Amino acid sequence: MFNYDIAIVGGGPAGLSAAYTAGKAGAKVVLFERDKSIGQYVRTSGVSWITEMNNLGIPENLYNPIKNYRFISPNNEIIIKGSKYRSCVLDVRSLYQYLSFLAAKAGADIYIKSEVIDVLHSEHNKRVSGLIVNTLKGKIDVSSTLVIDASGFNSFIGRKLGYVPNWKRYGVGAEYECYCDEVDSETWTLMVGCQYSPAGYAWLFPLSKNRVRIGVGIGKPESNIDPINLLNKIIEKKLKPLDELGKIQPIEYHYGYIPNQGTRDSTVFEGLILVGDSAGQSNPLVLEGIRHAIEFGRLAGKVGSASLASNSSKNSLMAYETQWKNQISSKIASALRVQSRWIGLTDDEWDREISILTDMTEEEFIDFISSEFSTKKMIKLAINHPKLVARQLFNLIIKK
Numbered sequence: 539m540f541n542y543d544i545a546i547v548g549g550g551p552a553g554l555s556a557a558y559t560a561g562k563a564g565a566k567v568v569l570f571e572r573d574k575s576i577g578q579y580v581r582t583s584g585v586s587w588i589t590e591m592n593n594l595g596i597p598e599n600l601y602n603p604i605k606n607y608r609f610i611s612p613n614n615e616i617i618i619k620g621s622k623y624r625s626c627v628l629d630v631r632s633l634y635q636y637l638s639f640l641a642a643k644a645g646a647d648i649y650i651k652s653e654v655i656d657v658l659h660s661e662h663n664k665r666v667s668g669l670i671v672n673t674l675k676g677k678i679d680v681s682s683t684l685v686i687d688a689s690g691f692n693s694f695i696g697r698k699l700g701y702v703p704n705w706k707r708y709g710v711g712a713e714y715e716c717y718c719d720e721v722d723s724e725t726w727t728l729m730v731g732c733q734y735s736p737a738g739y740a741w742l743f744p745l746s747k748n749r750v751r752i753g754v755g756i757g758k759p760e761s762n763i764d765p766i767n768l769l770n771k772i773i774e775k776k777l778k779p780l781d782e783l784g785k786i787q788p789i790e791y792h793y794g795y796i797p798n799q800g801t802r803d804s805t806v807f808e809g810l811i812l813v814g815d816s817a818g819q820s821n822p823l824v825l826e827g828i829r830h831a832i833e834f835g836r837l838a839g840k841v842g843s844a845s846l847a848s849n850s851s852k853n854s855l856m857a858y859e860t861q862w863k864n865q866i867s868s869k870i871a872s873a874l875r876v877q878s879r880w881i882g883l884t885d886d887e888w889d890r891e892i893s894i895l896t897d898m899t900e901e902e903f904i905d906f907i908s909s910e911f912s913t914k915k916m917i918k919l920a921i922n923h924p925k926l927v928a929r930q931l932f933n934l935i936i937k938k
């Protein structure tokens with residue numbers, strides 16, 4: 539039996555960040571990642587926001603800065619030209635490995651190619667007491683006061699214990715990271731409408747002048763199409779704006795799932811915390827969750843280590859749930875309402891919808907697309923905007 543204070547399932551941004559703060563607080567921490575290396579399989583397209591990355595202390599060399607935002611619909615096209623770099627495309631593998639260095643330096647033990655296959659708990663009240671893990675050193679039992687489920691979309695521990703169900707609404711995305719002859723490295727592009735994705739969108743996210751992620755996301759259960767089929771078609775036909783890129787040569791293939799139905803109701807139990815995608819903390823508007831995974835991973839590690847003195851009872855973990863819910867629950871609910879509207883739009887409606895975005899200031903647009911809605915600003919927009927269709931969109935955000 540291996541003994542730890544805190545055992546973490548999953549070496550994505552949430553788990554690695556929890557390991558970092560828990561280690562820093564002096565807890566004895568272990569993290570298990572089933573893949574062969576941290577960041578081995580990229581399952582994300584890595585768009586984020588520079589202010590948030592700065593606040594989290596992420597070094598500038600781990601992302602490509604973006605200042606312009608382009609939207610393409612079947613018969614319309616807009617570009618919002620920014621005055622400074624506010625968004626970014628992350629070098630995902632390097633970022634996750636950077637987070638793993640922070641965790642290791644803070645004292646956490648990290649086991650790679652180690653799949654958690656079961657959870658130890660009392661039959662009586664399901665109090666979690668550890669994990670069973672297939673590691674490169676063989677199968678081990680790990681005893682811990684607290685388990686942090688940072689297993690991503692699968693919510694492996696939460697589901698195993700019957701605390702949370704499978705996600706019913708979710709996004710699935712396929713993406714190639716490509717060499718291209720000519721990329722505008724300061725502009726990311728979202729493509730909407732049926733030819734790109736009947737219930738979702740396609741994207742072009744640049745990492746440098748010659749490197750770009752091109753992908754397609756599909757909303758389930760609205761569509762049954764496999765996004766890789768659409769992605770291949772878009773590239774073969776060189777649909778706009780791919781016709782501007784010259785040679786497109788895929789060098790990596792990424793595929794992933796993301797919850798898209800809002801947050802889990804409960805994310806703390808006796809001896810257990812759910813964090814990151816496992817807890818449904820991503821922003822459903824543009825399927826974006828890395829910054830929340832890092833921020834709330836760190837919070838989970840901090841509250842989790844403080845809870846050890848109380849045997850990590852549910853009560854002692856509540857501070858984690860209260861804080862993250864206060865910060866993002868209502869924003870995620872608003873984003874979901876906008877997203878439900880977007881999933882149902884026809885091509886003509888999309889042509890009109892993207893025009894609304896050009897009527898926003900740069901700040902309003904960033905607030906909107908990153909779901910950092912300031913209710914005050916959105917009420918102003920909902921009341922004052924000259925176009926009815928825009929007022930309807932902003933009203934969705936402020937509706938309770």
Ligand SMILES: Cc1cc2nc3c(=O)[nH]c(=O)nc-3n(C[C@H](O)[C@H](O)[C@H](O)COP(=O)(O)OP(=O)(O)OC[C@H]3O[C@@H](n4cnc5c(N)ncnc54)[C@H](O)[C@@H]3O)c2cc1C
Nearest residue numbers: 548550552572582583584585654690711794814815827828
């Ligand atoms: C197509 C797509 C595009 C996206 N685009 C963006 C974007 O542009 N910007 C953004 O911010 N977010 C984006 N996201 C969302 C983002 O990737 C997630 O919100 C984020 O990765 C969540 O982090 P996490 O640590 O909770 O989970 P994950 O990153 O999924 O990490 C979970 C880890 O747990 C491991 N694991 C799972 N089960 C076990 C087990 N039993 N034992 C051991 N290890 C296990 C997995 O191998 C994985 O490494 C996208 C997601 C998808 C699917």
